[in-house]
Amino acid sequence: MKVGGRAYRSIWLAEDAKDGIGAVEIIDQTRLPHGFVTRRLETLEEAATAIREMWVRGAPLIGATAAYGLALALRADPSDANLERAAEVLIATRPTAVNLRWAVEDLLARLRPAAAGARAGLAYARAAEICDQDVAINRSIGGHGLGLIRAAWEDGGRARPVNLLTHCNAGWLATVDWGTALSPIFQAHDAGIPVHVWVDETRPRNQGASLTAWELGQHGVAHTVIVDNAGGHLMQHGRVDLCITGTDRTTAAGDVCNKIGTYLKALAAFDNDVPFYVALPGPTIDWSIEDGLAEIPIEERPGAEVAEIAGVTAAGAVTRVRLIPEASPVANPAFDVTPARLVTGLITERGICPASREGLRALYPERHNQ
């Protein structure tokens, strides 16, 4: 999507690459929204740092960065030993990242049998393919979601913008391009449908206030930042037409695990007859579980994420401040589970379905016997 009028992906091959082989560039997302800084990755070690230091985040983008990390390693030394070492270095950067491990193992399986001289080229080609596949999935999610936004616009007699609400950041920065929840919104905007997005701040890490607001602003999409407390009030007063969020994990029965606070917005949407949709790529469905509340363990993250926050001072310095009394304990559950009964529908790359076992199986029939 656009930054300052220019189209970007979240990861790309540097302009001076030759025959598809060269340095890779990314956006340092830790500097957003107060600074837009791109970084050039020349080596495996630089790619590993980018993942470890969270210059890149979001499962698909981490996977893509790992794939390019292997390619960078093989550009320098395509030996068997270096291939295995590079894989270990990358997996160790964020050991619990499923997409990262998947991408590294996918490349390993393709590269081990290849001649050393061919490996770098193959790795770059596969990394590019992984990126393009992610973009295709997200574009497809957006196309299906666009239909919902268009319908809401037409229901309103094309007389006023469609008001959407989203939580956290499921935008293009978390993927290679388009994003999941924001993909329908970007596509509606690009199609000339007037949209306005209520952006939940999304405490404690403020991904909404920092990343989603920045993405929308840079692409020219009208939006307003609100505290997480405000969405219910807006829905009570008819100021939200449609909610769309992303998800980290969806069960086979349609329960949705997403950033903490999603459940509260789904309750408010249900109470006010506002449609509540969740956008997701099919591969994030966990077919092995049904009951999200009982079966999904919720990560408890460091209390400092709640107790402290970073922002920019009037003088322009990015500074961290403490918000609560020194002696007060903090709890910081990172996700919650929204039961399927509160979800109007799931927007996937294959179309939209009810958040239910039957709905999901109709879209993914090959999973029927699992």
Added chain:
Amino acid sequence: MKVGGRAYRSIWLAEDAKDGIGAVEIIDQTRLPHGFVTRRLETLEEAATAIREMWVRGAPLIGATAAYGLALALRADPSDANLERAAEVLIATRPTAVNLRWAVEDLLARLRPAAAGARAGLAYARAAEICDQDVAINRSIGGHGLGLIRAAWEDGGRARPVNLLTHCNAGWLATVDWGTALSPIFQAHDAGIPVHVWVDETRPRNQGASLTAWELGQHGVAHTVIVDNAGGHLMQHGRVDLCITGTDRTTAAGDVCNKIGTYLKALAAFDNDVPFYVALPGPTIDWSIEDGLAEIPIEERPGAEVAEIAGVTAAGAVTRVRLIPEASPVANPAFDVTPARLVTGLITERGICPASREGLRALYPERHNQ
């Protein structure tokens, strides 16, 4: 309640006062939670500054401070002219504060007919009475709410602490002592019932993370600060026994206007069969309206409250930082309305009643014909 082991009210006559006449002391609440600073008010002007600069906040405390402000004015000059001037100065500090106007007009009506020489004494006596009445009301609210906490404790076989959740700050700092929503909690703690309070941060002004957490910590009540997004998840997992919040305005039908985000917690409580109580002094019931959603206008506050936040740096300096992109607009509705259907009961100084017209009229029969 206690601060550092010593009992305080939020406003008190200085120790060196003679015959009930002298300087008044308050806590500078703008310095909390990072510093505990008391201030001595010697003059009308100092009392007006305390209200205007929000060193004191909360309707009952503002009213009490205004009453003492008049007393301080009359101590210096008990003339008719000074009485009227002092009333004007005080009312202008926060023109929309209902309790402030009420307190000033109450004192004016009593002092105008009095001899100049008697006025200061009368004013101090009435200010003390206003404080004591507030304390009595809040103590009574706490006594009734204590019954709910005790029942929850006994329901759990006295085997584990009672887990409460509260939003914003309805504690003793907003009143003269005890508070409203926190009064039952302080009383349960003082009665030896083990309690633990989940403290909603309460964005955007963070009154929970700063004031409620500080109050509870100073009085020795076990508590944990959470982001506003987390309460629903905790209720889904059985980690909240009882919610108690305050209210700014309650309709004759039991709809509750309170700090933004209260509605979301009430929805989650309802969805998880967690009792949701609202504590209030009878005088805050607005008998002239029924439908809170339709009839209560919601104050829209400055966007800077969302876009920026103050905290303390590692070096100990209180600093303000910006959280969102420069170009992003912000909306900041300050309150929301929780419909009576989501409220288990109202805790008043006269007892607990259903959040309904019938419930309220049974407790306040003198309002029956209004």
